[in-house]
Amino acid sequence: MPELKTYTREEVKKHSVEGDAWIIIDAEVYNISTFADLHPGGAQILYELAGKDVTDEFYGLHRQDVLIKYAPRLKIGTIANEEPSIKIAQPGDFSTVPYAEPSFWMGFHSPYFTESHTKFRTAIRKIYDGIKEEAQQSEEMGKAPSKELYRMLGEEGVLASQIGPGPWMGKVIKKLPGGVKPEEFDFFHELIAHQENARLGAPGFCDGISSGYVIGLPPVFHGGSDALKAKVVPEVLLGRKRICLAITEPTTGSDVSSIRCSAKRTADGKHFIVNGVKKWITNGTFADYFSVAVKTEKGITMLLIERDDNVETKAIKTSYGASAGTSYITFENVKVPVENILGEEGKGFFVIMANFCKERWYICAAINAGSRSVIEDCFKWANQRKVFGKRLIDQPVIRNKLASMISELEAVENWHENLTYQMSKMSYFEMATQLLGPVALLKYRSTRAAHNIADDASQIFGGRAITKTGMGKNVEAFHRTYKFAAILGGSEEIMADLGINQAMRIFPKDSKL
Ligand code: HEM
Numbered sequence: 001m002p003e004l005k006t007y008t009r010e011e012v013k014k015h016s017v018e019g020d021a022w023i024i025i026d027a028e029v030y031n032i033s034t035f036a037d038l039h040p041g042g043a044q045i046l047y048e049l050a051g052k053d054v055t056d057e058f059y060g061l062h063r064q065d066v067l068i069k070y071a072p073r074l075k076i077g078t079i080a081n082e083e084p085s086i087k088i089a090q091p092g093d094f095s096t097v098p099y100a101e102p103s104f105w106m107g108f109h110s111p112y113f114t115e116s117h118t119k120f121r122t123a124i125r126k127i128y129d130g131i132k133e134e135a136q137q138s139e140e141m142g143k144a145p146s147k148e149l150y151r152m153l154g155e156e157g158v159l160a161s162q163i164g165p166g167p168w169m170g171k172v173i174k175k176l177p178g179g180v181k182p183e184e185f186d187f188f189h190e191l192i193a194h195q196e197n198a199r200l201g202a203p204g205f206c207d208g209i210s211s212g213y214v215i216g217l218p219p220v221f222h223g224g225s226d227a228l229k230a231k232v233v234p235e236v237l238l239g240r241k242r243i244c245l246a247i248t249e250p251t252t253g254s255d256v257s258s259i260r261c262s263a264k265r266t267a268d269g270k271h272f273i274v275n276g277v278k279k280w281i282t283n284g285t286f287a288d289y290f291s292v293a294v295k296t297e298k299g300i301t302m303l304l305i306e307r308d309d310n311v312e313t314k315a316i317k318t319s320y321g322a323s324a325g326t327s328y329i330t331f332e333n334v335k336v337p338v339e340n341i342l343g344e345e346g347k348g349f350f351v352i353m354a355n356f357c358k359e360r361w362y363i364c365a366a367i368n369a370g371s372r373s374v375i376e377d378c379f380k381w382a383n384q385r386k387v388f389g390k391r392l393i394d395q396p397v398i399r400n401k402l403a404s405m406i407s408e409l410e411a412v413e414n415w416h417e418n419l420t421y422q423m424s425k426m427s428y429f430e431m432a433t434q435l436l437g438p439v440a441l442l443k444y445r446s447t448r449a450a451h452n453i454a455d456d457a458s459q460i461f462g463g464r465a466i467t468k469t470g471m472g473k474n475v476e477a478f479h480r481t482y483k484f485a486a487i488l489g490g491s492e493e494i495m496a497d498l499g500i501n502q503a504m505r506i507f508p509k510d511s512k513l
Pocket of ligand 1 (some may be wrong): 030
């Protein structure tokens, strides 16, 4: 890093030629003499502006991340007696852009959140901000989260935070972000953990971290034997092993009852022999364990299968890249001990359905956080982008789009918080039955909102919304990937139908218009 000095604007002006070129960005001086030839936007454009204050030109074409990344190499000092006017985001910072944070962190009152949640959000955001660069690079290269990263997240209590409150808190998990005590950890902390994970701006990588164990581990701790739980739960929550949930098959999506993967008992009754295929299994390419829906002679059953040579996982190319480890899995004569049944044999459907409610609640947290990040980008862009001599925000049509995006998000997020409160008052099985319908409708509405937000955001960003790098990269990624939330864990159409069917179960027979 060059030694930092103070300069006058007159001094900077003298460095205005090829080979000796300085620029000013927000009262800070950058020597771009050797960088110019490497500049992705070309050298000439920089030489034309050398010696000048290029703050507006810079922020018109680059995200602030570019400056944060290059400043250690290029910054040589500051302008004497001037203060920067643009805030550089620091790891763990909360945004002050309207609606960029859930309302409690925008200064509003909440019946749900406390100081403990603020400590937690600050600390977990710092951890995730610290791996943002790695996440985004891995996303680009299709690399899964490394074992080292996974272990770090396990040891810091981040993985456990995304599983939520339960007997593992305190027993297995001693440390949580922000010094939150395991016994005070609640569903609102968990909600925050999912939201912060989704803010990484790398959808495939986010799911590479969490979409395996968050939905694959619950069948183990709700249905596994004590011995199985004692072995698998700490391994996964501390980041030493990875697990995923394998329900869907090439011919079976939301229609779980028609799965074909079979498990036949051996003659001595001690094992099952599993044969079949599973498709679109997130984290499957690198998972050590698989919570698998199979058909035994008694019906649909959940089984924990450990990876061995008879389990083959192949990567499926999806629209969000290979970091999520989305896979096609073949089980060929895999021998599984009967002790690995999760729940009761033939009662797997209930285990799956119970798990789905929490999975959908988690998907809502992630997609709503993604929508919020996109709204923040749109608000900032609309303020700094000038067209036809005006800022975008000065155009009523843009303000109208922002109003629509914000009101849709705030509505679903407030409903989400309400349902989270209901969860905190219910047992796992009450939650799975009483909240099945409301959570399905919330997921339906959250992904419809994401659809509209992705669409409006793309129109606001124009060409940048269809470009994988640069100002609109988050919008591009969101628009390309929000459909995962609208399809996985039950498609929008199934969610809407389920929500109304559940309501019909309690519809009063004596009620007439
Ligand atoms: C410290 C100074 C600068 C650094 C470190 C820098 C770095 C970069 C980087 C990394 C990109 C690729 C952006 C991406 O794809 O995300 C880029 C693109 C670009 N830069 Fe710079 N830049 C600097 C200053 C400037 C200035 C002063 C201008 C003048 C207007 C400029 C014009 C451009 C243009 C036109 C592009 C291409 C944008 C596009 O593809 O839409 N840059 N720059």
